[in-house]
Amino acid sequence: MTLDPKTVERIITSIKNNSNYDFSNYSRKSLNRRLTRIITEYKITVNELCIKLQNNKDFLEKVVKDITVNTTEFFRDPDLWNFIKKSVLPYIKHKKNINIWHAGCSNGQELYSMMILLAENNILDNANFYGSDLNTDIIQKAKNGKYKLFLNETFNENLSKVFDNSDKIKSKYFDINFSKDIVSIKPNLLKKPKYFIHDLVKQTDFTDKKFDIIFCRNVLIYFDLNLQNKIFRYFYEKINKNGFLIIGLHEAIFGKELKLFNQLKYQVYKKIK
Ligand SMILES: C[S@@+](CC[C@H](N)C(=O)[O-])C[C@H]1O[C@@H](n2cnc3c(N)ncnc32)[C@H](O)[C@@H]1O
Structure with missing residues (x-):
């Protein structure tokens, strides 16, 4: 499953309107992947996601953490x-x-x-x-x-x-x-x-x-x-x-x-x- 571009924009706007985080300039490919995973793992609809982002600050913080990719290593490369x-x-x-x-x-x-x-x-x-x-x-x-x-x-x-x-x-x-x-x-x-x-x-x-x-x-x-x-x-x-x-x-x-x-x-x- 991938999200359609309008849905990705809607989620970005919802995060932006309810916090100081702005993902407008993040690459859409990676955002789409992360947001799709979030929706699948949390077993919620896009509508439910946007409502929760609006009403629940802790949830919003959790989503932001899920969006960021933290892969790293000692002496990578x-x-x-x-x-x-x-x-x-x-x-x-x-x-x-x-x-x-x-x-x-x-x-x-x-x-x-x-x-x-x-x-x-x-x-x-x-x-x-x-x-x-x-x-x-x-x-x-x-x-x-x-x-x-x-x-x-x-x-x-x-x-x-x-x-x-x-x-x-x-x-x-x-x-x-x-x-x-x-x-x-x-x-x-x-x-x-x-x-x-x-x-x-x-x-x-x-x-x-x-x-x-x-x-x-x-x-x-x-x-x-x-x-x-x-x-x-x-x-x-x-x-x-x-x-x-x-x-x-x-x-x-x-x-x-x-x-x-x-x-x-x-x-x-x-x-x-
Ligand atoms: C893939 S890791 C890279 C870690 C390390 N620099 C390395 O190369 O091994 C990317 C990191 O960038 C952070 N990051 C993403 N967006 C950021 C932003 N807008 N400002 C600061 N850090 C951000 C993520 O939280 C994540 O920890």
């Missing part, structure tokens, strides 16, 4: 992390105050991956980490830093592709409880990042700091080109001179926004000027 190690860290390692923002950080696995990379290169103490996401539950998961191992099938594989001594990395940064199937971030890493609920659609600031690296991976793919370009311009303003923007492997900067950045490899962009 290992080649990218090897590239960051070789070609990005040399530019920032001399800095006393390195600011890094993970926009759309999901449950924090990407952010903790970056912390580990910096720790292994002896520059963690100079860095400040910010993680943000639209989804309040997922930000709480990031703060908790506890993950089901079976959900992390790629955990061992990715670590061994980025580090020669991956067993040492595991015991240094994670507590692993095999009987409970839980991998936890060690407390010394866990206390460092600051997390924010933040909606990229609005492009508001949660800090007046500028960043040396902004990660925004596998988030923009859910937005239309117009919104993507607005966000690229916003990121450009928020990145320090010679700073980096890192997006997902299936995302790209097109058109006049591309003039703001030099494209390196693996969707790593360096701010021009």
Whole structure:
């Protein structure tokens, strides 16, 4: 089953009229998939859905969380992390105050991956980490830093592709409880990042700091080109001179926004000027 385009518009409008969330610029293909699933799982009609969105704030929040896709991994796309190690860290390692923002950080696995990379290169103490996401539950998961191992099938594989001594990395940064199937971030890493609920659609600031690296991976793919370009311009303003923007492997900067950045490899962009 898929929804007809008018129905999708009706649900988007209903969410928009009853909250601060605006999905008008989200790609219709992915929205259609998510909304169809919601309607099937909740066993309700479109009419009932729209009435509940209007009358029940908790339900609306739940639907918003169901719309967002939170898939993530530690060291997702290992080649990218090897590239960051070789070609990005040399530019920032001399800095006393390195600011890094993970926009759309999901449950924090990407952010903790970056912390580990910096720790292994002896520059963690100079860095400040910010993680943000639209989804309040997922930000709480990031703060908790506890993950089901079976959900992390790629955990061992990715670590061994980025580090020669991956067993040492595991015991240094994670507590692993095999009987409970839980991998936890060690407390010394866990206390460092600051997390924010933040909606990229609005492009508001949660800090007046500028960043040396902004990660925004596998988030923009859910937005239309117009919104993507607005966000690229916003990121450009928020990145320090010679700073980096890192997006997902299936995302790209097109058109006049591309003039703001030099494209390196693996969707790593360096701010021009
Ligand atoms: C697929 S995950 C990507 C996680 C991580 N960056 C990675 O690549 O592994 C996309 C994340 O973007 C978040 N997101 C979706 N819309 C957003 C918005 N408007 N503002 C901020 N975050 C958003 C979702 O909640 C989700 O956690």
